[in-house]
Amino acid sequence: MAPAILCCHPHAGHPQFRQWELEKWSQEGSDLGERMWRAAARALETAEGVVIVGSDCPACDAAYLETALKELRRNEVVIGPAEDGGYVLIGLQRAERRLFEEISWGGADVLEKTLRRAERLGLGVKRLATRWDVDRPEDLARLRRSFPAIVSE
Numbered sequence: 001m002a003p004a005i006l007c008c009h010p011h012a013g014h015p016q017f018r019q020w021e022l023e024k025w026s027q028e029g030s031d032l033g034e035r036m037w038r039a040a041a042r043a044l045e046t047a048e049g050v051v052i053v054g055s056d057c058p059a060c061d062a063a064y065l066e067t068a069l070k071e072l073r074r075n076e077v078v079i080g081p082a083e084d085g086g087y088v089l090i091g092l093q094r095a096e097r098r099l100f101e102e103i104s105w106g107g108a109d110v111l112e113k114t115l116r117r118a119e120r121l122g123l124g125v126k127r128l129a130t131r132w133d134v135d136r137p138e139d140l141a142r143l144r145r146s147f148p149a150i151v152s153e
Contacts, residue, residue: 002051002069007039033100041095049093051078057088058147059131065089068128075126077118079111083132086110096121106135 005023008014012024025042029035036052043050049072053060060080068091071078077099078091085108090099098121103113118125134143144151 005039005043007035007052009035032105033103036090037095037097037100040092041097044092044095049073049091050095051089051091053089054133056134057082057131058134058143058150060088064128064131071126071128076123077125078128079114079125080128081111081130083130084108084135085112086133086135087114088131088133089128090114096123099123 003023005025006012006017006020007025007027008017009027011026013026017024025039027035028038040050040052049069051065051068051072053065057080064080068078068080068089072091072093075091076093078089079087080089082088086106087110092099096118099114099117103110115125115127132139132142134140140151
């Protein structure tokens, strides 16, 4: 079991986030990479590891998250690949800023760039099973089919 923290954009006080009874942090940074790095660094001030999961990843179920947490105990980095070339989650034992710099977020090479950078930094990486996320219009149709209860018309 691990605590969940909702990292919010534009800020944690936005009315959209009031419905969730979780600890909330405002996202800080100029791009997705900086926001993830800052959230990881903050979490790692008091934790031995952190797993960052995109909010657009309904295929990350409890078993997948438990696997990520288990693997993070044995690996410096855990990464959950996305079908589109990105990743649905990243777990870290330490906040390595260079993993998140100079990446074109949303591109088809995000995962490969991150893996190459981790290798150059000498970080041990465990790659999890590939999952899907919701980035494109065709992903919405899949979301409706897979999780009809969470999609409103």
